[in-house]
Amino acid sequence: MNCPYCGFTDSKVIDSRDVNDGIRRRRQCLRCDSRFTTYERFERASLFVIKKDGRREEFNREKLLTGIRKACEKRPLDSNTMSRLVDDIEAELYQMGKAEIPTRVIGDIVIARLKSLDHIAYIRFASVYRQFADITTLKEEVDSLAGDTIKHSADQLPLLPMEELPVQAKTTRRSRR
């Protein structure tokens, strides 16, 4: 790393600390004494997503976050929680150690994580991913979630718009199915 001020090729490290996913180094040029900062990060192998139509595209964290934001719209989840969720999903994907991952697999991971976080967001996301073959499958899933959080018999559950379904947002209990 050349000095950004004079272009000299050598510098000494005067401070070094760990930051999120790498190391931040404070350096001083050995010729002009200017100080500058460098960041060293782990280089990740690139990850490709295989779409349903067979096209490959580089994994895009922003796209994933956008999809999750949409599903979580007006839900009591702050942006930090969503950002952490994306971090976790990203880490899980890289830990699979594969160069290519089908969108379906990513969708399933998101769905599983949303399910334990917020039922409404989960249903929305899963619907977009066509997780439910038809409205009956969707209703069965909503019923099983609702039946698990509140003691309601299935036939009492009205098919209202998502927002009005009496599903508890912050339940820690999971579906028994």
Ligand SMILES: [Zn+2]
């Ligand atoms: Zn310099």
